[in-house]
Amino acid sequence: MDTITIKDIARALNLSTSTVSRALRGSYEINPETKRLVMEYAERLNYRPNPIALSLKGSSSRAIGVIVPQIANYYFSQAINGIEAIAYNRGYHVIIFQTHESYEREVANVQQAVARKVDGLLISLSSETSDVSHLKELQQKNLPLVLFDRVSDELDVTQVVADNFGGAFAATEHLLQAGRRRIAHLTIPPWISITQERLAGYRAALEKYGVPFDENLVRYGTFGPDEAGQMVDELMALDPRPDAFFTASDRLALGCLAALRQRKVAIPDEVSLIGFTNLHVADLLSPSLSTVVQPAQEIGQLAAERLIELIERKHRAAPVGTVKVPTELVVRESSRATSVTPVP
Amino acid sequence: MDTITIKDIARALNLSTSTVSRALRGSYEINPETKRLVMEYAERLNYRPNPIALSLKGSSSRAIGVIVPQIANYYFSQAINGIEAIAYNRGYHVIIFQTHESYEREVANVQQAVARKVDGLLISLSSETSDVSHLKELQQKNLPLVLFDRVSDELDVTQVVADNFGGAFAATEHLLQAGRRRIAHLTIPPWISITQERLAGYRAALEKYGVPFDENLVRYGTFGPDEAGQMVDELMALDPRPDAFFTASDRLALGCLAALRQRKVAIPDEVSLIGFTNLHVADLLSPSLSTVVQPAQEIGQLAAERLIELIERKHRAAPVGTVKVPTELVVRESSRATSVTPVP
DNA sequence: TTGTACGCGTTATCAC
DNA sequence: GTGATAACGCGTACAA
Numbered sequence: 001m002d003t004i005t006i007k008d009i010a011r012a013l014n015l016s017t018s019t020v021s022r023a024l025r026g027s028y029e030i031n032p033e034t035k036r037l038v039m040e041y042a043e044r045l046n047y048r049p050n051p052i053a054l055s056l057k058g059s060s061s062r063a064i065g066v067i068v069p070q071i072a073n074y075y076f077s078q079a080i081n082g083i084e085a086i087a088y089n090r091g092y093h094v095i096i097f098q099t100h101e102s103y104e105r106e107v108a109n110v111q112q113a114v115a116r117k118v119d120g121l122l123i124s125l126s127s128e129t130s131d132v133s134h135l136k137e138l139q140q141k142n143l144p145l146v147l148f149d150r151v152s153d154e155l156d157v158t159q160v161v162a163d164n165f166g167g168a169f170a171a172t173e174h175l176l177q178a179g180r181r182r183i184a185h186l187t188i189p190p191w192i193s194i195t196q197e198r199l200a201g202y203r204a205a206l207e208k209y210g211v212p213f214d215e216n217l218v219r220y221g222t223f224g225p226d227e228a229g230q231m232v233d234e235l236m237a238l239d240p241r242p243d244a245f246f247t248a249s250d251r252l253a254l255g256c257l258a259a260l261r262q263r264k265v266a267i268p269d270e271v272s273l274i275g276f277t278n279l280h281v282a283d284l285l286s287p288s289l290s291t292v293v294q295p296a297q298e299i300g301q302l303a304a305e306r307l308i309e310l311i312e313r314k315h316r317a318a319p320v321g322t323v324k325v326p327t328e329l330v331v332r333e334s335s336r337a338t339s340v341t342p343v344p
Numbered sequence: 345m346d347t348i349t350i351k352d353i354a355r356a357l358n359l360s361t362s363t364v365s366r367a368l369r370g371s372y373e374i375n376p377e378t379k380r381l382v383m384e385y386a387e388r389l390n391y392r393p394n395p396i397a398l399s400l401k402g403s404s405s406r407a408i409g410v411i412v413p414q415i416a417n418y419y420f421s422q423a424i425n426g427i428e429a430i431a432y433n434r435g436y437h438v439i440i441f442q443t444h445e446s447y448e449r450e451v452a453n454v455q456q457a458v459a460r461k462v463d464g465l466l467i468s469l470s471s472e473t474s475d476v477s478h479l480k481e482l483q484q485k486n487l488p489l490v491l492f493d494r495v496s497d498e499l500d501v502t503q504v505v506a507d508n509f510g511g512a513f514a515a516t517e518h519l520l521q522a523g524r525r526r527i528a529h530l531t532i533p534p535w536i537s538i539t540q541e542r543l544a545g546y547r548a549a550l551e552k553y554g555v556p557f558d559e560n561l562v563r564y565g566t567f568g569p570d571e572a573g574q575m576v577d578e579l580m581a582l583d584p585r586p587d588a589f590f591t592a593s594d595r596l597a598l599g600c601l602a603a604l605r606q607r608k609v610a611i612p613d614e615v616s617l618i619g620f621t622n623l624h625v626a627d628l629l630s631p632s633l634s635t636v637v638q639p640a641q642e643i644g645q646l647a648a649e650r651l652i653e654l655i656e657r658k659h660r661a662a663p664v665g666t667v668k669v670p671t672e673l674v675v676r677e678s679s680r681a682t683s684v685t686p687v688p
Numbered sequence: 689t690t691g692t693a694c695g696c697g698t699t700a701t702c703a704c
Numbered sequence: 705g706t707g708a709t710a711a712c713g714c715g716t717a718c719a720a
Contacts, residue, residue, distance in 0.1 A: 003458070005713055016691045021715060031689060051459050052399045053713035056696050061396075063460075071415070072425035072641070081416035084442055093456065096440050098428050112437065114347075115395050116407075297416070349697060360707045365699060375705055397697035400712050 004045050013041060024049075055117045063093040064307060065113035067123045069101050069150070074250060074278050075296045076124065079148065082300025083122060090308050092119070101223060103128035110134050120144035120307045125152060127189050127223060144310035148303040151193045151322075158310065160303040160323045164194045164276075167292040167327035168201025171246055171274045174290065174329060176209045180244035180272055184217045184235045186228060186256060187248035195220075198248055198276065217242060221252060228255025229262075236263065244272040253277050257289065293328040348389045357385060368393075399461045407437040408651060409457035411467045413445045413494070418594060418622050419640045420468065423492065426644025427466060434652050436463070445567060447472040454478050464488035464651045469496060471533050471567060488654035492647040495537045495666075502654070504647040504667045508538045508620075511636040511671035512545025515590055515618045518634065518673060520553045524588035524616055528561045528579045530572060530600060531592035539564075542592055542620065561586060565596060572599025573606075580607065588616040597621050601633065637672040 006024070010017045015034070022030050023038035024047075041047075055061035066083055068076045084094050095118060097109035106126045111134075113121055121143060123135070132152050138145050139157065151159040175183050185202050188195050203213050216238060221227040228251070235242050245260075247253040253275030260267055267273050267289075274290045302323055350368070354361045359378070366374050367382035368391075385391075399405040410427055412420045428438050439462060441453035450470045455478075457465055465487060467479070476496050482489050483501065495503040519527050529546050531539050547557050560582060565571040572595070579586050589604075591597040597619030604611055611617050611633075618634045646667055 006715095007713075017714080018692080018716075019690055022690085025715085034689080048455065048459055050400075050713050052396060052405075052461055053696090054715090055396045056394075056400050056698095056712090057714055057716095058696060070425070071428065072418075072422045074416075074418070074421075077418075077421040078416045080440075081414070081442075084415065084440075088442075093460070094440060096424075096428075096438060098425070098432075111392070115392055116437070117396055350699095351697075361697085362699080362708075363706055365697095366706085369699085373705060378705080394697050397712090398699085400696090400714095401698050401700095402712060 003050075004047050005050065006047075009038060009041055009045070009047065013037060060119045060311070061117045062091055063095055063116070063118050064304070064311075065095050065097065065109075065116070065118035065121045067097045067099060067106065067109050067113065067121065069099050069124060069126050071096065071098055075149070075294060078278060078296035079124075079300035079303075082297035082302075083304040086301050086304035086308070092308065099126040101127045103131070107134045110138065114138070114141070114143065118143075120146070120311045122146050122148060122303050122307055124148050125150040125192075127192055130191060144307055146303050146307040146310070148299055149194065153193070156320055158306050158320055158323070160299050160306065160325065161194065161197075162294050162299060163324045163327050164197035165201040165204070166324075167276060167294075167329070168198040168246070169205045170201075170327075170329040171276070171290075171292045172202045172205035173208070174331060175244045175246065175272055175274060176205060176211065178244075178272060181211055182214075182217065182240055182242045183211075183244040183246055184219070184242040185246050185248070186219050186221065186231050186252045188221055188223065188252075190220050195248065202246065221249075223251075226255060228252050229259045232256055232259035232263070236265070242271060244274070247273070247275040250275070250277045253289065253291075290329070290331045293330055295325045295327065298325050347394070348391050349394065350391075353382060353385055353389070353391065357381060404463045404655070405461045406435055407439055407460070407462050408648070408655075409439050409441060409453075409460070409462035409465045411441045411443060411450065411453050411457065411465065413443050413468060413470050415440065415442055419493070419638060422622060422640035423468075423644035423647075426641035426646075427648040430645050430648035430652070436652065443470040445471045447475070451478045454482065458482070458485070458487065462487075464490070464655045466490050466492060466647050466651055468492050469494040469536075471536055474535060488651055490647050490651040490654070492643050493538065497537070500664055502650050502664055502667070504643050504650065504669065505538065505541075506638050506643060507668045507671050508541035509545040509548070511620060511638075511673070512542040512590070513549045514545075514671075514673040515620070515634075515636045516546045516549035517552070518675060519588045519590065519616055519618060520549060520555065522588075522616060525555055526558075526561065526584055526586045527555075527588040527590055528563070528586040529590050529592070530563050530565065530575050530596045532565055532567065532596075534564050539592065546590065565593075567595075570599060572596050573603045576600055576603035576607070580609070586615060588618070591617070591619040594619070594621045597633070597635075634673070634675045637674055639669045639671065643669050 006017050006020050010020045019034065020038050023035045024042060051062060064087055066080060071077055071080065080096065087094050095113065095116065097113065099106040099109060103126055106129055121138065132154050135145065135155055146158045146160065147155065148160040151161055172183060187198060206213050219231040245256050247256050256273060260271065260273065265271055276292045276294060278294045278296050302325060306323065350361050350364050354364045363378065364382050367379045368386060395406060408431055410424060415421055415424065424440065431438050439457065439460060441457065443450040443453060447470055450473055465482060467489065476498050479489065479499055490502045490504065491499065492504040495505055516527060531542060533539060550557050563575040589600050591600050600617060604615065609615055620638060621635045622638045622640050646669060650667065
């Protein structure tokens with residue numbers, strides 16, 4: 001006999017299960033003496049209510065589901081870290097699902113999460129996802145939902161994202177101010193929300209400095225392995241060739257860096273390189289690489305906070321809106337960061 | 345009315361819930377006609393059994409718990425990736441818990457996992473954990489348990505680890521063969537299982553080449569931020585100073601690299617550097633850094649496979665033993681890997 | 689103030 | 705071959 005139930009307590013104290021249940025929940029109409037007795041006994045036997053039974057009963061499961069494209073990815077693992085931190089000290093557990101960038105698996109994961117009676121869902125869309133009807137169903141079920149990072153305009157839900165426009169603008173502007181004019185942009189699939197925002201920031205900065213936008217300088221990857229090498233090859237074959245690279249992910253920054261080194265292109269003398277990465281990866285990369293730092297952990301934290309708010313105020317008006325988390329431009333000219341500019 | 349239950353089907357088809365249940369499970373003693381009817385109806389309404397109810401009923405919850413020190417860590421996020429992949433196509437879900445290297449949280453997480461009726465538990469011990477009685481309790485409850493990476497000798501359970509001894513031996517031998525004799529070892533807390541194994545490999549290689557072991561050259565970190573800097577300072581102040589560094593983690597390798605660069609120590613001309621890292625991080629680090637690659641994903645996969653075996657054969661003899669996953673030594677002399685030596 | 693009875697979704701057991 | 709019933713652990717209307 002190991003896991004102890006309310007029934008055990010009732011039997012031991014010669015009470016009914018309902019009395020014990022009420023005492024444990026600190027109900028009003030209950031004899032303080034009985035209450036004390038029950039509490040003490042429960043404490044002593046280290047009683048824990050069975051969360052499964054609670055979920056079945058229909059009340060909250062104290063668990064939130066998190067659906068991300070991949071865990072083995074610095075951005076998402078940091079975001080999950082932030083989520084878990086908030087969830088933990090609010091008494092929630094985190095059940096994690098990976099879509100592996102597959103729409104089908106995303107749908108399956110949503111269903112599973114619902115079946116497991118999560119109290120709410122935190123989702124970052126797979127790159128394959130364009131149809132969001134599986135998420136609209138969630139809203140109809142009145143299940144709290146918050147999107148983060150990879151979001152969708154078609155959904156009227158709370159969304160938490162980095163200031164991708166601002167970050168891209170700041171990065172591009174920095175390159176322009178350094179005298180660069182042929183700035184290549186290596187990015188991820190165009191239909192993902194953040195791609196558009198970054199592209200917009202990039203274009204806005206070009207416009208501000210009167211540099212015409214050249215479609216040939218923009219390349220879209222697909223999360224495949226070693227795409228950057230080919231992109232760099234193609235771009236360096238252009239005439240005139242690029243004098244700067246602005247990349248949209250860790251992977252592309254890394255691939256670009258490696259490709260340029262392999263081709264013996266001097267950084268930053270011949271071409272400048274600046275990437276949208278997170279701080280840790282930026283640290284690992286070359287000291288000559290400036291970065292726009294993605295606030296992954298903060299995004300996770302904010303998303304979790306918003307979700308838990310929604311869960312706990314489920315019956316009041318649901319606050320809907322987009323939360324933009326500022327990004328930071330870290331400029332590294334030599335072996336250490338020379339300036340840190342928060343993007344307003 | 346959204347989620348449909350066995351009861352709904354029974355009502356609609358004028359059957360009893362038990363009949364429907366049996367039909368769904370494909371029981372022998374059942375009218376094929378009825379069975380077909382039920383199946384079709386269930387299919388049409390997209391019926392899914394409620395996993396919560398199943399868990400409460402006492403059978404399997406089709407969920408496995410994973411307890412790791414940290415998610416935002418390449419090693420563990422890759423391991424989790426491997427775990428999730430296996431679990432997913434075996435029909436299990438993964439519930440993740442972080443200990444943040446705290447013994448207290450580890451115990452709490454184990455309790456929570458048990459309360460959530462996971463079918464099995466995959467654990468990598470926190471650095472604070474020395475008492476493993478909370479895990480011994482699990483064994484008494486007959487709950488399948490597999491340890492990975494950070495394991496404990498005091499437990500008679502299946503364990504999956506990298507060949508830390510072999511990796512450390514190969515790394516040290518490589519440095520020795522390159523003529524290094526004062527090899528510093530920057531490592532993690534001594535009471536963690538893998539630390540001892542690596543230290544043993546390091547010492548064994550020294551012995552083989554007749555180089556005396558010098559305790560002063562070994563430094564233990566505590567997962568704190570920027571520890572490597574101070575370690576490098578202290579070590580470089582020694583006389584004679586080290587001519588090589590062998591580090592036990594990504595973080596230490598990175599910190600060491602940064603510290604050496606900052607002190608303008610030429611790598612690998614003045615000192616060699618070799619680290620215990622995973623492939624991705626190794627890629628990010630300097631091209632002159634050789635590494636012992638940790639097979640994080642494979643370890644996760646193997647651990648998950650072993651655990652699921654245990655779960656599904658729960659009533660037969662439990663296979664206990666330690667699985668050692670080979671490590672690889674990747675030697676980088678110039679800008680790319682020049683040789684890859686699997687450690688036997 | 690406390691006890692009885694029921695229901696959440698499912699399966700196992702026993703009866704028919 | 706099928707149906708009624710109990711049970712898993714808990715909370716709560718209703719009764720006392």
